[in-house]
Amino acid sequence: MSREMLLLQVCCPYCRTPLTEGNRVHLEAYVRDTNQDGKVYLSALFGDAAVDTDLEIPEGAVAEFRCHSCDQSLMLQVPCRLCGAPMASINIKSGGVLEFCSRRGCRGHALGGFGDVDQMMSLVNSMFNTPHD
Ligand SMILES: [Zn+2]
Numbered sequence: 001m002s003r004e005m006l007l008l009q010v011c012c013p014y015c016r017t018p019l020t021e022g023n024r025v026h027l028e029a030y031v032r033d034t035n036q037d038g039k040v041y042l043s044a045l046f047g048d049a050a051v052d053t054d055l056e057i058p059e060g061a062v063a064e065f066r067c068h069s070c071d072q073s074l075m076l077q078v079p080c081r082l083c084g085a086p087m088a089s090i091n092i093k094s095g096g097v098l099e100f101c102s103r104r105g106c107r108g109h110a111l112g113g114f115g116d117v118d119q120m121m122s123l124v125n126s127m128f129n130t131p132h133d
């Protein structure tokens with residue numbers, strides 16, 4: 001499977017603006033720990049924890065994510081099952097919802113970073129409608 005196959009096409013659950021730009025997901029975030037607000041680019045590659053931002057987000061800090069277009073909060077009232085930080089949620093264009101942890105350094109911070117490889121592959125396969133045997 002090529003890396004392009006694992007590129008997640010996501011959009012805002014509120015205004016439907018596509019959030020995937022190239023191989024990154026463009027979000028706005030507020031970091032309480034450092035009181036900074038600005039752009040955060042998460043990797044759009046499935047399970048890739050890379051983050052690109054000008055903000056100072058110390059390892060372990062929690063960011064509050066928003067849509068860069070409509071400014072709606074993407075945060076859920078759901079705690080991460082790995083670290084207890086609030087979860088954020090964005091929509092997958094082809095259908096479905098992607099939740100990710102708002103804490104930097106948590107394994108759940110990567111898009112699709114939860115679960116094991118089998119679960120990831122079945123989600124990827126369902127996204128691309130390719131049968132998996
Ligand atoms: Zn929006």
Ligand SMILES: [Zn+2]
Pocket residue numbers: 080081082083084085101102103106107108109
């Ligand atoms: Zn977490």
